[in-house]
Amino acid sequence: MKVTNLNEVTKVKVDMQGAKNVEKQVPISGSDGSPLFAFRVFTVEPDGHTPYHQHPFEHINYVIEGNGTLVTESGEELPIKTGDFALVLPDEVHQFKNTLSDKPLIIICAVPKEYE
Secondary structure (H helix, E strand, O other): OOOOOHHHOOOEEOOOOOOEEEEEEEEEOHHHOOOOEEEEEEEEEEEEEOOOEOOOOOEEEEEEEOEEEEEOOOOOEEEEEOOOEEEEOOOOOEEEEOOOOOOOEEEEEEEEHHHO
16 A cells, blocks of 8 residues: 655656646656556646557556646647546647646646556
8 A cells, every 4th residue: 555645755857748837746657556547737827738649558647736728639628627537538639727826727637557
């Protein structure tokens, strides 16, 4: 078993092409012995965004704090806010943006452990 507090997990700048003002924390992953999932926490600062990208697996997201949008493959911007869940299916092009708030957008993102 493992118990960790998010405040004790190091934030690392997301250095992927297309990312702007995003940091990532990884409180649980395969390196902790998790057999299936890794949990990441992304902090998207105001006017920041994740890359517009896709991957061959689903991920499940939960908005811990803030407001923003989830951009779909068609370019539609779905509003997201504190308490919302978002499912991104395998190979769906997507992007998270913090364009609706002057505060950080903080999202938990669960993915297969192999991706992290």
